[in-house]
Amino acid sequence: MRQPQDIVLLLKAAGEVTRLRLLALLAQGELSVKDFTEILGQSQPRISRHLKLLADAGLVTRHAEGAWAYYRLNRDQTSGALSAWLMEHLDTDAPEIRRDLDKLSSLRGAQQERAAAFFATIAQSWDKLRSLHIAESALEDAIVAEAGQGLIDIFLDLGTGTGRMLELLADRYVQGIGLDSSREMLSVARAKLDAEGIETAQVRLGNIIELDDYRDTADLVMLHQVLHYFDDPSIPIVHAASCLKPDGRMLVVDFAPHDLEFLRSEQAHRRLGLSEEQMALWANAAGLSVVTCRTFPPSRADGLTVCLWALENLNSNNTKGV
Template sequence: MAELIDIFRALADPTRLRVVALLREMELAIGELAVVLDQSQPRVSRHVRILVEAGIVERQREGSWVFLRIASDGSGARVAAEAGEWPFSEREALVIAYDASRLAAVRAERAAVADRYFAEHAAEWDAIRSRHVAESEVEAAMLGMMTGRPLGHLLDIGTGTGRMAEIFAPTAHRITALDRSPEMLRIARTKLAGQTVPIDLVQGDFLNLPIADASVDSIVIHQALHFAHEPDRVIAETARVLRGDGHLLIVDFAPHEDEELRTLGAHARLGFSDAQIRSWFAAAGLALESTQTLEGGDLAVKLWLGRRHSDEDRSPLSHNDKRLAA
């Protein structure tokens, strides 16, 4: 009862009801909420703190920014999920509708930031893309390789602009899109705003994934492993969070000698061989199921699909050993 009383006390304020309605539409930073509500940031922060303490709203830090969203679980989350059915008065409904219309300005500003970022980096990205087969062919090969395999909860490591989350969204049940860069996550948030599948954007490092053991069903690492100085550790970390029989798809370059990519694109590794990937997979408890090579341009693009051994396969006793032990 005490928990429910705290929740309803937190909601017993018009501004906090408006905040909940807005966060049901999209994740927002404090500054963005202040703009939509036309209130000062300190005042909005006080309201948000009360909602967080009641378990209705949760914070997620990305660099110097903090984004707010409806809590993912708990009583507060369940109460907020019913907000669309609450008996608002006609005037209250008009205020909430007006707030929702002002979100268009937030979306427009996010899109403008993304456009500026792309404009500043277009030349270097185009220089790298011109060295290999078209991205459309790479994406088609990735979708083809994952066809028939349940994606379930998909983890997109190094999501960048969110493109991988976008193309796999139609067949995934849930997506966690992870990147080290808060700037890239803000761009991904803009790109993925219209997706119907639940998507969590998370700032984190691929050497230390902020994800529980055996909690995702599939993982994609698209053109990100070459940034790793210790790619074997990255693969071991992905295996840690992957459930039994889950799949890991890595897309990167075959071995090459284009040293310019070290300076142009900050690549730590100049591609990977099948033998390297196979050995790193094996050490992490993954079986390399299939590979594909896409030729075109100076750089060959490789796809490696691995499967995590099932919990039974990872048991200290094999089937025969279990029978003997019995």
């Protein structure tokens, strides 16, 4: 139960039109202050003031990342229940709300296009670029080990790029499917798989947040160096989780938190690494638990630490989560 003054604080924080607009946007996923200023067309100090009030009341949580700060709806207890009630009753066709949501969707579209343009230019050199920052062989050995002992019926590699994971696990699956939204990356993947005679793998053009065709089909789902291209990594995780069979497993590989801000401007990154706490939260929101998390220090001074997470359904019959 909450004290009367806490309830008043919550209601005051939510009871203002700009803040309601911010909450309606956050109901779509995590957003940065920069996103809010672009969508609402208001100054950064003004937006930050509103966000601070929401955070002080416990309606949103803040996560600082390099020069940016990301916000998400706090879905816990009273605050979560209030946000859920507001979103249930708020008319999303009200002009200012509709305009904000439309702007969010164009902003996301523009961000995706920037990422796609980046991948189109680096497709040929991606395999070299990927190994620049990380100790690749130790990581790949661990991926093979985490993929388990038995033969995998269906392996789904989301954001397959040049198909390295399909190649690495080629003798472990009956059928491998790699999905990617970049034609250029896929053409490198196709050429590579053909050259190596890997006939059990296929790559397809597709968006990894539109996966209805793959629901409950996969024994192993991989998200290898993909999540940091999303403002809200919980969205692809939820979609990836929907593809898992009940006893399936998901492997996620991504950078640990870092402060290489230039990766945003030069290599289309959106998030500067992912923390263990964030991954536990996102996994839980998708009905999964983190079974293992291993970190791999960089192989050179200017490199980055990489994490390998294994996730399973919360009610899986396999090893219980930690």
